[in-house]
Amino acid sequence: MKIMPCPLNGPRNISEFVHGGEVRDMPNPTTCTDREWAEYVFYSDNQAGIVTEWWLHAASGYWFIAERHTVTDEIIRTYDPSEIFNQRVEFSDETTAKEVGA
């Protein structure tokens, strides 16, 4: 069994984890094009090499970030998302109005 080091719970069997997709910067939803938004929501790079991904430890409901080599499947580092996401993202009213009107 492969072992994933969870930042909260320590080493656990990989079967306790769920992959959550690549970590990427969110474009500004009020100014970006539909194409850019679709890129963000639906498409993945699938690159060969080291990628930064979301993972969920299902037993504790804990989301964290892992750096993983997609060729060797080696897990290089795992860490709490607060290292990257340290402030709340607010969505303006303008965004809501645009979505409702669309």
Add this chain to the structure above:
Amino acid sequence: MSATSPESLSKRSFVYRQLAGASFRDIAGGAMATGVAEGNNNRSQAEQSALLDLSVLPRTGFRGLTAAAHLQAAGLPIPARPNQASVTGSGELVLRLSQKEFWLLGALSDSGAGVDALNQRGLPAADCYSLYCQDSHAWLALTGAHLPATLAKVCGVDLREASFPLGSIAQTSVARVNVVIVHHQLAGVPCFSILCDSAAAEYLWESLLDAMGEFGGEVIGSNALL
């Protein structure tokens, strides 16, 4: 006066069907098995290997930036790090499941009165909300001298004393079901409290009994520990 039975009360344990024939008493509006029909029901069984259903005992949870302050204001001991548990003077368990998530498990000795007292307090104005772990999770207590050996059959985490001392919590998979395991003592007997999703309770109950078989494990009622 008719005897208390799970069917006579609206709040039931998730494994009450497995406890058919037991004698019950009313705890916080639910039926807790005090003695099972065909079992030893004594302390020596609990000290050897036993399974006890505590699902009707009150418990509650809080999550958010101010959750720790909320519990502290109620005079509860806050574990220093996630995945640690502390015990209050009256026997409640305070579980710290992450930086911002806490559960309070009621004490058998006072039928969970401490949890009711905490629930009477108003929540902080912001950044703290309740978790309904009373309804979402079953609470099974595995007791006795063979705890790590029993769980080694169904769980991949090392739960021996050296790496999982008293007061530790492991959030992991047992028999493929996500659980929270708490290492503590119940009336002086070594105990792993296992909190699992309510929908998986009957399956986990049978799985644990199967794993306990080789250690002479049996179901007990709460009177074995009082």
